[in-house]
Amino acid sequence: GSPATSQSSSVSGVASKGLILNGLATAYAVDSNGTKGAALQTKRTSATDGSYSFTDLPQGVAILIEVTGVANETTMKDEATGGTLPLDSTFKLRAATVTGNSGNVAVQITPYSEMAVALAVASGGLSADNVQKANQKVVGFAGEDVLSTPPTFDNVGKPTNPAAVKLAAVSELANAAGLGCSGSQLDKVKCVVNEMATKGPADGTLATAVSSATDTVKATVPPELQAKVQPVTKQLDGLPSGPVLSAIGSAKALVTSFRNLGTSLASKDAGSLSARLNRLDADLSVLPDVLPYSLIDEIEMVNRALETFNRTPSATVGTVVDAGAGVLCRYATANSLDCRSVVQLAEYITSSTPSEPRFLVTQYRSVLTAGAGANINISTSLVTQEATFGDDGFVPTWSVAPTAGPVAGTFSAVGRGDGAGAVFSGDLAPGITYSVGFNDFTVTAQGAKVSVSLNIARTAGATADRYATTGFVKQFRAASDTAPYASTELLAGSYFEEQTAAPSNTTKVRLDVVATVGSAKVTGVLDADSYLPRASNNLPGELKFTGSIIDLSDNTKLFEGSVSGDQLINRSTGDAAKTGRTGKLSLNLNVPNLGRSVTLNVNAFTETAPGEYSFSGSFADGGTTVTFEGQDKAGEANDYVNFASNGVNFRITPASRNVITPLKNGSGDVIGQYDDKKSQVTYADGSYERF
Structure with a gap:
C-alpha cells in the first residue's frame, strides 16, 4: 500500500544572511486584505545550521514568516568577514509563501525573501497571487532559485552552491560599504537588506x-568548489535559436495564464472564489430535511395518478394503466381510478400455484373519482395487501381488499376545467403537521418548517397545456422562525408546458428563479425543453441555465454566465446514451481576493460515439487568452488536451502525466519544458520558473 499523505501543509527552510542561529521564527496568517494576521506558530531556528520548520499549517493559503534576533542568544555568521555578529529584536527578515495542499513547501528566509515580501506588499498586499508573482520576480533577479534552494557552506563558511554565493554577495556589499551604507558591519548589513527591499528587483543599480x-x-571560492557554485546557464541542451528564442515571451505568457487560472480557482484565502463557494456548499448541507422521502414518494405517486386520470377521465372497467415509476392504475368504474405504488416488500406467502408466488406488500393507494364540474376527488392511504410478482415486477391483486395502514388523508383537487389549484388536509405521514390554504401550505417536521405558496393558471392548447406558475418555497430552520434560512421564488414568466397527446410525450419547463441560501443569492432562468417525465435518467432534450451567483455578505458577484446542453436524450425514445449530445459553457468568474475576472468558455463538448467525446474552448485571465481542444476516447491511447496561445502550445496525454511536457512554437521547435516532479518550467534561454 501507498504511505498515507498529510492532510496539512508544512513549511521549512534556512534563515540566513549568513546563517542565523537560535533566532526566533514566527509564522503568521495573512488576512483577507493582504496584511499580517494572527500568529500561527513560533519556533527557534537551529543553533547549528539556521534551519526551521513549521508543521500543521492550513493548506493552500499565503503565510508570512518573520525571523528576529533574541538579545544575548541569537548570532549570525558573516561570510565576508568570517566573524560572528550578535542579533537582537531590531534585526528582522521576512519571507512569504503559499502553502501546498499537502506535504512540504521550502522557502529560505533571506534578504532576497525580504525583497519579495516588500514587492508583494507594494503590489497591493500579501495575497496568494501577489506572493507568487513577487517570489518569481526575485528569483529572476537573482538568477538562481534562492527562495526554494537552501544555501550550503563548508566548515570554514565558504559557499558551496549558487544560492550560498548569492547570500555571500549581500555580505560582500555590506563589507564594501555598497549602496551608500556605513557604520558597523551589522549596521551595514541591515542597511543593505533594507536598500534591496526598497529598490526592488527592477532597479538597475x-x-x-x-x-x-x-x-x-566567486573569486574567493577555492578551486575545488568552483564547479559547484557556478550557475546553470542553460538547462536544455541542443535547442535551436532564432524563432525559438523569439517565442519565449509567448511561452511565459501561456504558462503565467495557466498558473493564474489555477491560483484564481484553487486559492484557499478567506475571500477567494473557492472559499466562498465552499461556504455556499456548507449552507446547503445544513438545510434540514423537512419533507421525508416517504412523503415525496407519496406526492409523486398522487401526481402520476392525477395526470393519468386527467388524460383519460373515463375508460373501460378493469383497464390497467402504467403511470410510470412503479405506479399502476386500474379503472374500478368508468369514472374512478384506483392507483397503487409499492413501498416495501412484507413477506412471502405460500401459494398453491408455484408459477405465481404471492407476497404481502406495503403500498401507497390513491383512489380518484370524477366529481361535480371539473373537480376530481382523491383519497390516499397506506395499505398492505397481497400481490403477485412476475416479469413486470409487483402487480396488485385488485380483487383482494387492502388493509388500511397508519397513513390516511383526504384530497380535494381540481385537475381539469378552470385549473385553479388543489387543497388537501389530513395526517398524511406520522409526525408531520400541515397548515393548508387554497394555493399554499406549510409543513412542520423535525423542528423545522417549509412554507409553500404557488399560484397556477392553466391555459389549454390544441396540443399542449401550459401552467403559468408563480410563488415561493421558504425553508425555516425552526418552526418559530419568521425569517427563512433559504427561499426560492418563481417570478412571472415561469411555466410548465405539457403535451396532451400521451403521458410519454414531452414537457417544457421555464423557471425564472431568485433563490437565497444563507448569504448566497442565485438569480437566473432555467429552460428545459423536450423533458420526458417517464424516461429513465429524467434528462431533458435541451437544458440551459443563464444567471449569476452573488455573495450577499459584500454583494460580490461570483459567477455570471450560462451553461447549456443539447440532445441530452433522444426526444422520441428517452434514450440517454445517444451520440451527438453537445454541451456549452460561458462563464465570467470573479475572483475577489485576487482582483481579477476569469472568462471560461467551452464552445463545444460533443459525444462523437457512445462514451467518447471531443471538446474545445478557451479561458482568459487579463491580457492573455488560451485556447484548448482535445478528446476522450475509449481507452487512453488517443486521449489528449492541447493548450495554445500566441503561436505557442503544449499537449498533455495520459503518457505525459509524469514526464516532461514540451512547449512548442508553430514550427514544432521545443522552446521550453515542464518537469512535473520538480514543478518547474525551463525555457530555451536557460531561465526557469517553479511553482
Missing part, C-alpha cells in the same frame, strides 16, 4: 551592485 559582489565572492 542594485542589479549591477549584486552582480559585481557575486563575482567578488
